Amino acid sequence: MIVKLTYAQLKKAVEDAYAACKDIQGGQNAHYIPYLANVDSSLFGISLCLPDGRLISVGDTDYRLGIESVSKVHTAILVLKELGAKAVLDKIGADATGLPFNSIFAILLENDRPSTPLVNAGAITACSLVEPRGNADAKWKAIFDNMTDLLGSEPVLIDELYHSESATNFDNRSIAWLLKEYDRIYDDPAMALDLYTRQCSLGVTAEQLAVSAATIADDGVNPLTKKRVFDAALSPKIVSLMAAVGFYEHSGDWLYESGLPAKTGVGGAVIGVMPGVFGVCAFAPPLDDAGNSVKAQAAIRHIMNSLNLNVFSNTHFDIAD
Structure with missing residues (x-):
């Protein structure tokens, strides 16, 4: 109908x-x-x-x-564009954890991949997958430009939020290094975490x-x-x-x-x-x-x-x- x-x-x-x-x-x-x-x-x-x-x-x-975790959708789209749906499924996954968004236990339960790009672990992994590998400035440009294309206009980095998040993201630091332990992060963990923290700190309407x-x-x-x-x-x-x-x-x-x-x-x-x-x-x-x-x-x-x-x-x- x-x-x-x-x-x-x-x-x-x-x-x-x-x-x-x-x-x-x-x-x-x-x-x-x-x-x-x-x-x-x-x-x-x-x-x-x-x-x-x-x-x-x-x-x-x-x-x-502050866009925060809504940004996970936008960067998931970016890695889908760059790597394709099959690679994202293989490297990150698409399963719901049934656990809080910043769960470390979820990583231990599913140690073959981070479950989904829409929880913290998978979103940090997604940032590590953004091309080109090893270049923080170029990766950030790709994330920012993709966000701008989706929004139809530029977001603005909220510096105070970025510094606030960077000073308090203890769980995410643990997540990044645990992903490294399981070989489920594909670039420098500190770089991937910083990119994720920055994208969450973008100001949007x-x-x-x-x-x-x-x-x-x-x-x-x-x-x-x-x-x-x-x-x-x-x-x-x-x-x-x-x-x-x-x-x-x-x-x-x-x-x-x-x-x-x-x-x-x-x-x-x-x-x-x-x-x-x-x-x-x-x-x-x-x-x-x-x-x-x-x-x-x-x-x-x-x-x-x-x-x-x-x-x-x-x-x-x-x-x-």
Whole structure:
């Protein structure tokens, strides 16, 4: 069955979600990263982007937030582009761990590979795989340029966040060297960790993240620039990764309740991809116990449920004027 969605319906759904969720309480900022702990916890915004480039935004969607683990999606796309889907599966994997995003135990359980590029271990490995090997500056340029292509405009490195993360990333240091012990990191571990920390410290807006999600939804074509950022065959691969582990140990519950492949970050952003229909980002800093924004996930779930959207449904959606 094909159902027509109008722009007016989508706009109303976004605005209703904002109104319904803006007063939600609960959760706390990522207190273990000093910069994030001090971000205004009342910030809240939702931005939805259509494949034709139209944006529906409400709230604090122009605030430059720390991208954090949402960046894992973008760098996973980069290594998929550079190495191909089979190599990423062989060298990193695509399995959900069912454990926290920074789990060291998960590495010990699956010592043949880091499980998925959307948890910390796999994301650090992904940074080690970015070409060219052994050249930190060139690798960073590749990561930054790929991010810019997906967002449709440049992110900005938040120096204070970068230094804050670098001073407190003790778990990730352990992860990087454990990966080295198991021969599951493919460049200098310290370099890979620094690249990962830097990409997590990029400042982006909810609107930029919605554009990047819409790029995935539209099989790799950026809706604003119209540039093909990656091959269409890679879009189902990245969406499947988001579905499997985008909410970490709460991923199954999230899919069951929302029907939307999504990825969270401890900066408070959640991006979601409805293939062929839209990309969406909601942002609010307070997190639940798994590191997922309480208010942002409520807002996106509200949009999906109010429109009866579900990626697992046999209904196919088309956007009408």
